[in-house]
Amino acid sequence: MLTRYSLRRSLPLLFGLFALLFGLLLLSIELPRSEREALESWRKHTGQMLALQQSSLADHLRQGRMEELHTELADLGSLEDVRWAAVLDQHQQIIAATRLGLQLPQQSGLDDVGLQRVLASGQSQWLAQPRERFLAVYPLDNQAQHALLVGFDFSHSLRLIQHNTWLFLAEVLALLLVLGIVLSLLYQRLVTRRLALIEQATHQFAAGLDDARAQVTGADEISRLGHSFNHMIEQLQHQQQALRASQQLLSTLIDAAPIGMMVVDQALRVEQANPAAASLFNCSPDELLGNQPQDRLLERDAVKRLSQAPANSNLEFTALRDGQVITLEVSMTPFQRDAREYYLVLLRDISDRKQAEQRLRFLAHFDPLTQLANRNQLLQRLELLVGAGCPLALLFIDIDHFKRINDTLGHEIGDRLLAEIAERLRQHMPANSLLARSGGDEFVCLLEGANADDGKNLGSELLNLFNQPFQVRQYSCNVSPSIGLTLCNGQQGSASDLLKQADLALYAAKDAGRNGLALFTPELSRAAELRQQLEQELRLALEREEFELFYQPQVDASGQAQSMEALLRWRSPSRGLVSPADFIPVLEETGLILEATRWVFRQACRQARRWQSEGRHWRIAVNLSPLDFRQHDLAGQLLQILADEQASAAWLELEITESALLDDGPQVRDCLARLKIAGLPLFLDDFGTGYASLTYLQQFDFDGIKIDRQFVANLPDSPQSVALVRGILTMAAQLGLEVVGEGVENERQAAFLLLNGCQRLQGFYYAKPQPAEVCEQARGFARGAQLC
Ligand code: C2E
Ligand code: CA
Numbered sequence: 001m002l003t004r005y006s007l008r009r010s011l012p013l014l015f016g017l018f019a020l021l022f023g024l025l026l027l028s029i030e031l032p033r034s035e036r037e038a039l040e041s042w043r044k045h046t047g048q049m050l051a052l053q054q055s056s057l058a059d060h061l062r063q064g065r066m067e068e069l070h071t072e073l074a075d076l077g078s079l080e081d082v083r084w085a086a087v088l089d090q091h092q093q094i095i096a097a098t099r100l101g102l103q104l105p106q107q108s109g110l111d112d113v114g115l116q117r118v119l120a121s122g123q124s125q126w127l128a129q130p131r132e133r134f135l136a137v138y139p140l141d142n143q144a145q146h147a148l149l150v151g152f153d154f155s156h157s158l159r160l161i162q163h164n165t166w167l168f169l170a171e172v173l174a175l176l177l178v179l180g181i182v183l184s185l186l187y188q189r190l191v192t193r194r195l196a197l198i199e200q201a202t203h204q205f206a207a208g209l210d211d212a213r214a215q216v217t218g219a220d221e222i223s224r225l226g227h228s229f230n231h232m233i234e235q236l237q238h239q240q241q242a243l244r245a246s247q248q249l250l251s252t253l254i255d256a257a258p259i260g261m262m263v264v265d266q267a268l269r270v271e272q273a274n275p276a277a278a279s280l281f282n283c284s285p286d287e288l289l290g291n292q293p294q295d296r297l298l299e300r301d302a303v304k305r306l307s308q309a310p311a312n313s314n315l316e317f318t319a320l321r322d323g324q325v326i327t328l329e330v331s332m333t334p335f336q337r338d339a340r341e342y343y344l345v346l347l348r349d350i351s352d353r354k355q356a357e358q359r360l361r362f363l364a365h366f367d368p369l370t371q372l373a374n375r376n377q378l379l380q381r382l383e384l385l386v387g388a389g390c391p392l393a394l395l396f397i398d399i400d401h402f403k404r405i406n407d408t409l410g411h412e413i414g415d416r417l418l419a420e421i422a423e424r425l426r427q428h429m430p431a432n433s434l435l436a437r438s439g440g441d442e443f444v445c446l447l448e449g450a451n452a453d454d455g456k457n458l459g460s461e462l463l464n465l466f467n468q469p470f471q472v473r474q475y476s477c478n479v480s481p482s483i484g485l486t487l488c489n490g491q492q493g494s495a496s497d498l499l500k501q502a503d504l505a506l507y508a509a510k511d512a513g514r515n516g517l518a519l520f521t522p523e524l525s526r527a528a529e530l531r532q533q534l535e536q537e538l539r540l541a542l543e544r545e546e547f548e549l550f551y552q553p554q555v556d557a558s559g560q561a562q563s564m565e566a567l568l569r570w571r572s573p574s575r576g577l578v579s580p581a582d583f584i585p586v587l588e589e590t591g592l593i594l595e596a597t598r599w600v601f602r603q604a605c606r607q608a609r610r611w612q613s614e615g616r617h618w619r620i621a622v623n624l625s626p627l628d629f630r631q632h633d634l635a636g637q638l639l640q641i642l643a644d645e646q647a648s649a650a651w652l653e654l655e656i657t658e659s660a661l662l663d664d665g666p667q668v669r670d671c672l673a674r675l676k677i678a679g680l681p682l683f684l685d686d687f688g689t690g691y692a693s694l695t696y697l698q699q700f701d702f703d704g705i706k707i708d709r710q711f712v713a714n715l716p717d718s719p720q721s722v723a724l725v726r727g728i729l730t731m732a733a734q735l736g737l738e739v740v741g742e743g744v745e746n747e748r749q750a751a752f753l754l755l756n757g758c759q760r761l762q763g764f765y766y767a768k769p770q771p772a773e774v775c776e777q778a779r780g781f782a783r784g785a786q787l788c
């Protein structure tokens with residue numbers, strides 16, 4: 001109970017209690033004891049005194065000295081505690097008394113009989129009476145005829161004793177009080193105050209005062225307690241600082257975390273949120289407090305899904321931010337705090353990822369430029385239909401000469417045109433059809449459940465769609481398609497077979513002059529097979545060196561051969577001598593042309609060196625394919641061959657067709673510039689057949705041009721050809737270009753060309769392409785000097 005009070009109070013209280021108990025004890029023991037002792041001592045003393053009085057009074061009676069008797073009796077009556085005294089005779093009559101008119105029965109409390117009996121005993125007696133009164137009876141002779149009766153009242157003495165006892169008690173208590181105060185002061189100085197200092201320091205520390213210390217001096221237990229306390233506080237301070245630092249770090253990390261974090265209670269109500277979580281909803285963290293899932297998430301079953309999801313599993317929800325729907329990835333991790341269940345909620349904005357996924361999904365199945373299905377989707381659909389045995393028609397649509405649009409109007413216009421074409425096609429697509437862009441300028445239409453007529457009808461409708469030009473910005477583009485059609489009755493063929501068939505039909509449409517529809521036939525397949533076979537044979541031919549070079553001279557006005565054009569021949573073991581027109585396109589398509597060109601150039605170098613060493617100063621013209629310019633470092637390779645074969649660049653010429661220059665990127669320019677710098681003369685072949693011959697002449701530093709044989713063929717009868725060839729020759733003269741007339745077959749053509757300033761002539765009129773040794777045997781190529 002005492003521990004309820006502070007030590008400052010409990011000690012005096014304890015002391016007071018002790019004093020009280022002590023006093024009570026003292027009172028209960030001391031008072032009766034001192035009363036008893038006082039009474040005994042008083043009786044002893046009074047008894048002795050009365051014994052003396054007894055004999056003295058007896059003497060006086062015996063002697064009849066009544067006066068002395070009275071005097072002595074009066075002395076007795078004057079004694080303290082003596083109320084009255086009387087001497088009785090044998091009749092129990094008062095013969096002397098200290099009071100006049102003393103009523104004996106009244107004062108003694110004894111009636112006559114009682115008195116007589118007492119007196120009859122002849123003994124001295126003390127009779128106790130109420131209220132601390134006593135009656136002493138002393139016989140004054142042996143016959144008990146006279147007796148001394150004294151009434152005592154001891155109450156006054158007793159009160160005195162009590163008074164003294166109380167006084168003693170008070171003194172003791174006062175002493176105890178003084179002692180208590182002194183002890184308390186000492187106690188306060190040594191214990192309470194010093195403990196209070198420790199307590200005060202504790203409060204200060206609890207209140208956050210960092211330098212709170214208990215200033216307790218000395219070497220006793222309390223000062224040791226103080227030191228231990230101070231030490232403990234220092235340690236606590238260090239721990240608190242470390243804790244604060246780590247809490248600070250933690251809260252900084254949480255605040256800076258790029259991921260949204262929230263603490264929610266069991267009702268999923270937000271209790272804490274970091275800035276990243278708030279920024280997901282474009283609000284402040286405070287605005288999130290108290291929110292529940294339904295306040296922010298759009299899904300109605302958000303609470304149910306969150307509550308039922310296993311811990312740490314990722315769920316996806318949508319929410320609104322600035323009116324825009326965002327996708328959130330949410331996970332919840334349960335934890336305990338203050339014996340209550342909470343959840344740490346992690347939120348991530350995965351809208352970008354979702355969009356990227358959607359975009360990827362879209363890209364996996366759609367063409368981003370035209371929004372049409374892509375080749376992938378087409379294949380999947382086709383495989384599905386073929387697998388299900390569904391009859392169908394497949395139309396392969398390719399835009400004729402689309403490359404020209406890109407080359408002349410730029411790729412941006414090209415792309416827009418493709419989008420326009422796609423849109424026009426799409427609008428015309430019947431139900432149960434799938435239109436896809438399979439790449440570049442190729443579209444494929446898949447018509448489900450179609451027969452031959454359906455396919456053909458759709459094909460011609462699509463062709464008609466291109467009758468109207470397409471308007472792209474300021475350009476009105478007239479383009480035409482070539483369409484390959486194949487049909488499947490659902491019985492045979494695989495998806496890739498069908499695509500191949502449509503592709504072959506498309507090539508047939510192109511071969512037939514473009515802007516048309518061609519239906520796949522088994523013959524096309526056979527032709528393709530033959531082509532495949534040719535391709536394989538050509539590969540072998542390159543390996544086995546089955547190629548030869550024929551040379552056709554280019555002669556000057558005097559009939560002297562200036563240069564020899566190297567023309568490739570293939571002496572096939574199975575096919576005989578094959579014309580380049582039959583295999584050069586195949587070499588180009590397969591990429592084998594690159595190897596062929598290197599072979600031709602090397603042979604030309606060797607032949608040139610041979611002829612030069614024999615004194616035949618014929619330059620050799622080598623044809624380059626447009627494909628050659630796509631190979632890496634064409635110039636470097638040719639110059640390397642030149643160096644390998646120790647041939648001079650001046651012994652050779654290069655003939656480049658316009659189509660090689662259509663793709664006039666920096667690679668082509670650099671290549672031509674390097675060859676030119678190396679000293680190789682450059683000639684623009686088939687001049688006039690291309691589209692922008694004059695532009696090329698201006699852009700590239702050519703040494704000469706070769707007028708295409710289609711213009712020469714009609715000379716000199718066709719006024720158009722005459723005008724054109726004259727124009728070319730005039731322009732070339734102005735530009736300082738050498739001109740070679742190709743395909744000269746008769747004298748009139750030769751005469752016209754020479755007359756109009758053409759420096760060199762080439763054609764069957766002078767010589768057909770022949771093996772080198774045949775050319776060497778010819779004596780000359782002048783008119784009349786027959787073919788070598
Ligand atoms: P080209 O460069 O225009 O070569 C000239 C073609 O015209 C040669 O046909 C030649 O035989 C033919 N020719 C020459 N004079 C006359 C004539 O008076 N009348 C007629 N009708 N034709 C004449 P060839 O040898 O069949 O070559 C055809 C094409 O093959 C060449 O046309 C050239 O583009 C290509 N070619 C030939 N050899 C090579 C080669 O080594 N590399 C490359 N890339 N292409 C080559
Ligand atoms: Ca040529």
Ligand code: CA
Nearest residue numbers: 685686706742
């Ligand atoms: Ca030519």
